[in-house]
Amino acid sequence: MSKSWLRHGYNKVSRMVGRADTKKKDFPVLEGHPVGQTHAEQAVETHGTIQSNIKRLMKEFKIYRWNPDHPNNKPYLESHFVDLSNCGPMVLDVLQNIKVEDDPSLTYRRSCRQGICGSCAMNIDGTNTVACLKPIDPDTSRPTFITHLPPMLIEPWLKTRKAPEDGREYRQSPKDRKKLDGFYECILCAFCTTSCPSYWWNPEEFLGPAAFFQAYRWISDCRDDFTDERLQALTEDHRRLYRCRTIKNCTATCPKSLNPAYAIHKMKSKHLLSPPVERIESL
Numbered sequence: 001m002s003k004s005w006l007r008h009g010y011n012k013v014s015r016m017v018g019r020a021d022t023k024k025k026d027f028p029v030l031e032g033h034p035v036g037q038t039h040a041e042q043a044v045e046t047h048g049t050i051q052s053n054i055k056r057l058m059k060e061f062k063i064y065r066w067n068p069d070h071p072n073n074k075p076y077l078e079s080h081f082v083d084l085s086n087c088g089p090m091v092l093d094v095l096q097n098i099k100v101e102d103d104p105s106l107t108y109r110r111s112c113r114q115g116i117c118g119s120c121a122m123n124i125d126g127t128n129t130v131a132c133l134k135p136i137d138p139d140t141s142r143p144t145f146i147t148h149l150p151p152m153l154i155e156p157w158l159k160t161r162k163a164p165e166d167g168r169e170y171r172q173s174p175k176d177r178k179k180l181d182g183f184y185e186c187i188l189c190a191f192c193t194t195s196c197p198s199y200w201w202n203p204e205e206f207l208g209p210a211a212f213f214q215a216y217r218w219i220s221d222c223r224d225d226f227t228d229e230r231l232q233a234l235t236e237d238h239r240r241l242y243r244c245r246t247i248k249n250c251t252a253t254c255p256k257s258l259n260p261a262y263a264i265h266k267m268k269s270k271h272l273l274s275p276p277v278e279r280i281e282s283l
Contacts, residue, residue: 057084059136060143061094063106078103079143084136091146092120092131118188123147153207153233156214159226176222183217183263185256186210192250192260198243206243207234209250209260216263219270231271241267 058081066075080098087097092110099106108131111119115133124134124146137144164170193199193208215234219227234241241264250260 057140058082059084059140061098062143062145063095063098064147065106077145077147084138084140087136089135090132091124091134091136091144094136094144095131095146121149123149154211154215155230156218158218158221158224160223161225170223172222179220179222180217182258183213183220186213186217186258187256188214189255191253191255195249195253197247197249198245202239202243205237205239207240209244209264212241212244212267213258213260213263216267219267227270228274231267231274234267235271241271244268 061080061082062077063080064075065078067073080102082094082097087093092113095106095108095110108122109119110132111117113132115130118130120131121128122131123129124131125137125144128149131146158170160170188210190208190210192213193210196206196209198206199208212234215230218224219230224230244261244264246261246265248261251258251262254260
């Protein structure tokens with residue numbers, strides 16, 4: 001009597017909440033055991049909830065992409081979906097996961113993974129930070145945006161117009177290599193920039209000695225084909241390069257005994273003596 005009443009009550013409740021009749025459930029071994037049927041129903045429902053929650057652990061990451069082999073193609077944001085239950089807690093772990101599991105062409109800098117070297121510095125959700133110390137945003141309802149550090153005016157890498165002759169590397173003579181001495185040794189400590197009064201007064205406009213020092217390192221590299229474009233980008237606004245007043249605090253404070261003031265002076269000279277880019281392109 002009590003079993004029949006319990007089964008009738010369960011069927012009634014099941015119909016009220018939209019569940020199917022227990023007779024239609026594939027639990028023949030529990031036939032005649034309403035409590036067992038209830039537990040089985042709950043187990044199925046719980047399993048569905050777990051599966052739904054697992055799906056919610058998939059998070060979208062929109063990553064800035066640009067291929068230097070195709071400089072005329074515009075940069076774009078590429079979406080990747082990562083299972084957070086199978087990934088480390090930091091944004092750098094996400095990038096590693098995407099590179100290994102999804103897209104080996106994804107390229108970025110990394111090194112110590114301890115927030116010491118700054119190699120993995122990038123802009124994450126609008127904030128400049130290091131990816132190895134930036135926790136993943138747990139909100140899976142919105143994507144995380146990963147882009148380069150703005151602005152990338154200096155572009156501290158080799159830029160060429162054609163591939164190397166042997167298809168492997170760009171060579172230079174010992175004489176040309178000697179010209180880079182005193183520039184490539186910079187460790188990017190930014191002592192020079194933080195010691196510069198011109199930078200103190202105009203940090204939003206004047207890039208500072210460290211940035212200009214890196215710029216000149218590539219301007220003086222014989223393998224680079226964009227010297228004039230680099231100079232134009234640095235001088236199209238007089239508040240950039242020509243804000244330097246040659247106070248030389250930058251040179252006095254450099255722990256590597258380098259001379260940023262000299263590099264900035266050389267860039268000014270190169271700019272004043274070089275023809276406009278428009279004239280070069282017309283030749």
